Amino acid sequence: MRVVGGKYRGKVLKTFQGTEVRPTSDRAKESLFNILAPQIMGATVLDLFAGTGSVGLEALSRGAKEVFFTDVRRESLQIVKANLSSVKESTERVFLMDFKDALSKFSREGKKFDIVFLDPPYHTEFGEEALALIQRYELLSEKGIVIFEHDGKEILDVLDHYDRRKYGVAYLDFYREKTK
Numbered sequence: 001m002r003v004v005g006g007k008y009r010g011k012v013l014k015t016f017q018g019t020e021v022r023p024t025s026d027r028a029k030e031s032l033f034n035i036l037a038p039q040i041m042g043a044t045v046l047d048l049f050a051g052t053g054s055v056g057l058e059a060l061s062r063g064a065k066e067v068f069f070t071d072v073r074r075e076s077l078q079i080v081k082a083n084l085s086s087v088k089e090s091t092e093r094v095f096l097m098d099f100k101d102a103l104s105k106f107s108r109e110g111k112k113f114d115i116v117f118l119d120p121p122y123h124t125e126f127g128e129e130a131l132a133l134i135q136r137y138e139l140l141s142e143k144g145i146v147i148f149e150h151d152g153k154e155i156l157d158v159l160d161h162y163d164r165r166k167y168g169v170a171y172l173d174f175y176r177e178k179t180k
Contacts, residue, residue: 006061028167053080107137
């Protein structure tokens with residue numbers, strides 16, 4: 001696993017042993033950031049269910065202003081911090097907390113995100129719950145979007161679903177606020 005573009009392009013990232021954690025493939029990541037290219041420069045990004053932090057680090061590499069990383073697993077955040085440190089990025093926006101607590105915290109702080117990336121464990125309802133909380137807490141900026149990586153769930157009636165892409169076994173669904 002590596003950074004596929006931007007100032008850290010080619011940087012090999014630390015990852016997990018085994019198959020318990022399923023990082024976003026380089027192919028999916030490259031395609032995703034080609035889609036996000038017009039929005040990434042100067043963006044505030046949330047990498048929820050961060051895992052290794054590869055998506056958030058890719059965002060930093062391509063010009064995001066700030067990226068927040070959250071995960072419930074201590075081992076995940078140790079890897080995120082190691083990957084950030086390897087490219088001399090700050091680890092101050094790395095949080096060990098459940099996604100519900102993280103979204104509530106950001107809401108209380110009045111935080112707005114331009115891009116939220118959700119990659120919850122497959123075969124859970126965490127993605128659906130996170131989307132509903134993002135909508136309820138109004139965490140998206142005016143043109144903010146959510147990208148939800150999953151294994152083929154139905155399109156959800158939360159926010160406004162506007163695109164779906166498939167990369168191997170992974171689907172990326174794109175959501176934004178519903179127009180009023």
